[in-house]
Amino acid sequence: MNSAVAVDQLSSTFAALADPTRRAILARLADGEATVNQLAEPFTMSLQAISKHLKVLEHAGLITRGRTAQARPSRLHGAPLKDAADWLEGYRRLWEESFDRLDEHLKRQPHFPALQRERPAPPGGAGLPT
Amino acid sequence: MPEWTPDGSDPETQGITITRVFDAPRELVFKAWTEPERFARWFGPSDAEVPPSTVSMDVRPGGAWRATMFAGPGRHEIRWKGVYREVVAPGRLVFTISDQPSGEHEVVTVILTDLGDDKTEMRFHQVGGHLPPEEYPRAKHGWSVFFERMAELLAEA
Numbered sequence: 001m002n003s004a005v006a007v008d009q010l011s012s013t014f015a016a017l018a019d020p021t022r023r024a025i026l027a028r029l030a031d032g033e034a035t036v037n038q039l040a041e042p043f044t045m046s047l048q049a050i051s052k053h054l055k056v057l058e059h060a061g062l063i064t065r066g067r068t069a070q071a072r073p074s075r076l077h078g079a080p081l082k083d084a085a086d087w088l089e090g091y092r093r094l095w096e097e098s099f100d101r102l103d104e105h106l107k108r109q110p111h112f113p114a115l116q117r118e119r120p121a122p123p124g125g126a127g128l129p130t
Numbered sequence: 131m132p133e134w135t136p137d138g139s140d141p142e143t144q145g146i147t148i149t150r151v152f153d154a155p156r157e158l159v160f161k162a163w164t165e166p167e168r169f170a171r172w173f174g175p176s177d178a179e180v181p182p183s184t185v186s187m188d189v190r191p192g193g194a195w196r197a198t199m200f201a202g203p204g205r206h207e208i209r210w211k212g213v214y215r216e217v218v219a220p221g222r223l224v225f226t227i228s229d230q231p232s233g234e235h236e237v238v239t240v241i242l243t244d245l246g247d248d249k250t251e252m253r254f255h256q257v258g259g260h261l262p263p264e265e266y267p268r269a270k271h272g273w274s275v276f277f278e279r280m281a282e283l284l285a286e287a
Contacts, residue, residue: 010234088145092146093175094175095254096148097174097175098174099150099172099254101171101172101173101174101176102150102152103152105162105168105171106153106154106158106162107154109154109158111155111158111248
């Protein structure tokens with residue numbers, strides 16, 4: 001179903017997204033590239049901690065970082081995110097269509113309500129075999 | 131306490147949630163999920179085929195299931211498999227599902243509720259199983275919302 005997408009890449013993507021700080025960083029980068037200092041602004045954590053997060057995102061292929069020595073701005077790389085979104089969407093389509101078929105299948109099933117309804121527990125006899 | 135996720139977080143914000151009402155009693159819906167002959171008749175998109183002979187189900191906690199699907203005009207073969215985690219007939223089924231030999235899997239929860247009049251509500255939830263439960267984000271906005279936003283932004287790019 002998702003044979004075109006390397007499973008390892010998806011795992012890296014999902015692992016990278018599992019952290020709220022990294023998601024916030026990605027959301028900020030969606031508005032345009034930013035330096036480590038700019039990205040660190042909303043957080044109380046150190047620049048070092050932010051840099052660690054950026055390394056994870058870079059390793060997962062979700063951002064690219066410029067080579068300018070000082071600023072090294074980070075920029076969003078959208079393809080892995082789109083792949084992950086497509087992958088999840090593929091599952092959704094699979095299930096929605098399957099449930100349409102399940103609906104049709106169930107409509108064709110004869111059933112006898114009186115026999116298949118669960119029998120109520122006998123009064124005072126809860127737990128005893130019927 | 132939501133019964134979807136191990137950490138009780140809002141199921142709507144993670145993975146896939148689908149709710150349907152079927153005109154059939156719970157027992158029949160549960161059978162459709164757990165009996166190979168029945169499962170083979172509906173699992174998959176409309177242009178796919180699951181031969182019943184390829185479906186096996188050991189419906190108990192720890193038991194395995196598998197099914198082979200031939201999808202699309204090219205009859206591309208997909209080998210589905212998984213393991214049951216919870217089996218409480220006719221109301222609750224939790225199992226893993228994967229099409230990857232490597233063991234990457236998703237966790238599916240199916241909850242069936244009797245609505246009376248021989249109608250059943252099915253609540254279906256799928257969430258990624260490749261992260262340990264404690265790593266699941268407790269964010270205000272879950273993955274699906276995030277992905278939707280990213281998809282919109284990417285579509286504009």
